[in-house]
Amino acid sequence: MAAEPERQTEDPRTRIHGWGADLDLRNRPAVPKEAPSDVHTLRGKLPPRQVPTVKIHQSIEHDELPPVFGTSCPPKGLSGVLRDVAYRYSEGRLAHWMTLMLADRVDVYESLLTDLTQGKVPHPMKERGWKTRMTHKTADRLNRQRNKIVAVGAVVALAGVAAYVMTRMDDDDD
Amino acid sequence: MRAMTYRGPFRVRVDDKPTPEIEHPLDAIVRVTRAAICGSDIHLYHGMVPDTRVGQTFGHEFTGVVEEVGAGVQKLKAGDHVLVPFNISCGTCWFCSRELYSNCHNSNPNATAVGGIFGYSHTTGGYDGGQAEYVRVPYADVGPTIIPEGIHEEDALLLTDACPTGYQAAEMGDIKEGDTVVVFGAGPVGLFAARSAWLFGAGRVIVFDHLDYRLDFARRFAQCETVNFLEVEDPVVYIKKITDGFGADVCIDAVGCDAAGSMLQTVTGMKLKLQAGSAVAVQWAINSVRKAGTVSIVGVYGPTFNLVPIGNVVNKGLTIRANQCSVKRHLPRLFEHVLAGRLKPREVITHRFSLEEIPEAYRIFTAKLENCIKPIVIPNAA
Numbered sequence: 001m002a003a004e005p006e007r008q009t010e011d012p013r014t015r016i017h018g019w020g021a022d023l024d025l026r027n028r029p030a031v032p033k034e035a036p037s038d039v040h041t042l043r044g045k046l047p048p049r050q051v052p053t054v055k056i057h058q059s060i061e062h063d064e065l066p067p068v069f070g071t072s073c074p075p076k077g078l079s080g081v082l083r084d085v086a087y088r089y090s091e092g093r094l095a096h097w098m099t100l101m102l103a104d105r106v107d108v109y110e111s112l113l114t115d116l117t118q119g120k121v122p123h124p125m126k127e128r129g130w131k132t133r134m135t136h137k138t139a140d141r142l143n144r145q146r147n148k149i150v151a152v153g154a155v156v157a158l159a160g161v162a163a164y165v166m167t168r169m170d171d172d173d174d
Numbered sequence: 175m176r177a178m179t180y181r182g183p184f185r186v187r188v189d190d191k192p193t194p195e196i197e198h199p200l201d202a203i204v205r206v207t208r209a210a211i212c213g214s215d216i217h218l219y220h221g222m223v224p225d226t227r228v229g230q231t232f233g234h235e236f237t238g239v240v241e242e243v244g245a246g247v248q249k250l251k252a253g254d255h256v257l258v259p260f261n262i263s264c265g266t267c268w269f270c271s272r273e274l275y276s277n278c279h280n281s282n283p284n285a286t287a288v289g290g291i292f293g294y295s296h297t298t299g300g301y302d303g304g305q306a307e308y309v310r311v312p313y314a315d316v317g318p319t320i321i322p323e324g325i326h327e328e329d330a331l332l333l334t335d336a337c338p339t340g341y342q343a344a345e346m347g348d349i350k351e352g353d354t355v356v357v358f359g360a361g362p363v364g365l366f367a368a369r370s371a372w373l374f375g376a377g378r379v380i381v382f383d384h385l386d387y388r389l390d391f392a393r394r395f396a397q398c399e400t401v402n403f404l405e406v407e408d409p410v411v412y413i414k415k416i417t418d419g420f421g422a423d424v425c426i427d428a429v430g431c432d433a434a435g436s437m438l439q440t441v442t443g444m445k446l447k448l449q450a451g452s453a454v455a456v457q458w459a460i461n462s463v464r465k466a467g468t469v470s471i472v473g474v475y476g477p478t479f480n481l482v483p484i485g486n487v488v489n490k491g492l493t494i495r496a497n498q499c500s501v502k503r504h505l506p507r508l509f510e511h512v513l514a515g516r517l518k519p520r521e522v523i524t525h526r527f528s529l530e531e532i533p534e535a536y537r538i539f540t541a542k543l544e545n546c547i548k549p550i551v552i553p554n555a556a
C-alpha cells in the first residue's frame with residue numbers, strides 16, 4: 001500500500017487564506033436549501049410563448065411546450081424518424097434513451113452523406129485533432145496502457161491476416 | 175458567423191452558421207468574448223449523452239458583450255459586458271422562485287428531469303452554446319449578470335460553471351469545522367471543490383486522481399493532500415486507513431460518467447453503454463465516506479442508470495446531496511470571495527485557443543496532453 005499522503009500539520013486556520021469564511025451558516029448562499037417562495041404552481045407566472053419555427057420534440061412528461069426552447073438542429077431523415085419514436089416514451093423508459101442513442105449514431109452517417117452531397121469533404125483527421133495526437137504523449141497512464149493494448153492487438157491481428165492469406169496462397173499453389 | 179460544430183464522437187470542427195436572432199421577447203444576442211471547454215463537454219464529445227445532434231454548437235461557459243435585446247428585456251442593454259451562467263432559467267417557476275435555477279421547469283421541452291443548458295444536447299433543451307462568435311441567450315433578465323468592476327473577465331468566465339459547481343459541491347457536503355473532505359477528481363470542478371472546502375471550515379482536504387500533473391496542480395492550487403489512486407491497491411481501504419478506520423466525513427464526486435479506475439465500469443459504462451457511464455467515483459465515495467456521512471455529487475451522469483452500491487447507502491445511513499449547480503444563487507458570495515482573493519478562478523486556465531483551433535483544444539483536453547487543466551477559447555469576434 002502506498003504511503004499516507006504527507007499530512008499537513010500546520011493549522012489550516014493560519015495556512016489557508018479565507019479558511020472558515022463560510023463556516024457560519026448565514027454566509028452560505030444555499031441556506032436555507034430552498035429559499036422561501038409564494039409560487040405554488042409548477043410553471044409559475046408564465047412568460048410569453050416562443051413560436052416554434054422548426055419541429056420541437058417534447059417529453060411526454062411535459063403537459064405543454066415550455067415558453068422557451070432551443071431551435072438548434074431540428075430532426076431530419078432517418079435519425080429524425082427514430083427521434084420521433086423515442087419521444088413516444090417517457091424519460092424513465094430505456095426505450096426512450098437507447099433509441100435516441102441509436103438516432104445519434106445514424107445522424108453521424110446521414111450528416112456525412114449530406115456533407116458529401118453538398119461538395120463538402122470532411123476531414124476526419126483534422127476533426128479529431130490528430131495533429132496534436134500524433135505529436136504529444138499523454139500524461140494519462142491508463143490511456144497509454146490502452147493505446148499499447150490496441151497497438152499490440154492491431155499488430156497481432158495484421159500478422160494473423162497475413163498468415164491466413166499466405167496459407168491460402170500456398171493452398172492455391174497446390 | 176464561425177462556430178464549433180459537433181460531427182460525431184471524437185469529431186468537432188468550425189463551420190459557418192447563421193448568426194443567431196432574437197426568437198423570443200426575453201432573448202438577448204451576446205457576442206462571445208471568452209468561452210471555455212468544460213469537463214462535461216467531454217461526455218458530449220465522447221458521444222455519451224443521448225440526443226446529441228450533429229451540427230450542434232457546444233459551450234455552456236462563456237462571457238460576452240450584449241449585442242441586441244428582445245422587446246421584453248429590462249435589465250440588460252446593448253454593450254453590457256456579461257457572464258452567462260450555464261443554466262437557462264425562467265426565474266418565475268416553482269423551482270426558480272426557490273433559487274433552484276438548474277431545475278427550471280420552463281426552459282427544456284425535451285426532458286423534465288433537467289432544466290435548459292446552453293450547448294448541451296437536446297436532452298437539455300436543444301440550445302446552441304457559446305463556443306461560437308455569437309449566441310442566443312434566452313431569459314436574458316435572469317441568468318446573464320453584468321461583470322462587476324474589479325472582476326477579471328477570465329475569473330468571470332470560470333464563475334459561469336466550474337467554480338460555482340465546485341463551491342456548491344462543497345456546500346452540499348454540509349461541511350462542519352474540522353471535517354475530513356475527500357474529493358474524487360482533480361479537474362477544474364474538483365479543484366474548486368477542494369479549495370472551497372477550506373472556506374467551509376474543513377480540517378483536512380484530500381484529492382484523488384490518477385494524473386500526477388493534476389495532483390501536483392491540486393497541491394499548489396488547493397493547498398490540499400493528494401493521492402494517485404493507481405498507486406493504491408484499494409482506494410476505499412486506503413481512505414479508511416488514513417482516517418483511523420472511520421472514513422471521510424464528506425466525499426465529493428467531481429468526476430462523473432467518464433471515470434477511470436475500474437475495468438468493469440469502463441467496459442459496461444463507457445464501451446458497451448450498458449449503464450449511464452462509469453460510476454467508479456460515486457461508488458468509491460459511497461464506500462469510503464463514514465457512516466452517517468455525506469456524499470455530494472456534481473459529476474455528470476447519463477439519464478438511465480448506474481451500478482452503485484445503494485445497499486451501503488442505506489446501511490451506512492448516508493446523506494446524498496446532488497444537483498446541477500444553481501449558478502445565479504452563488505454569484506453574489508463568489509464575487510466577494512474573488513474580490514477578497516480567497517478564490518482565484520482564472521489560475522486554473524492553462525490553455526488559450528482561437529476558435530479555429532477547437533478540434534486540437536478538445537483533443538488536448540480529453541487526452542490530457544500538455545498538462546492541460548482548463549482550456550478556453552477566444553472567438554474571432556472577441
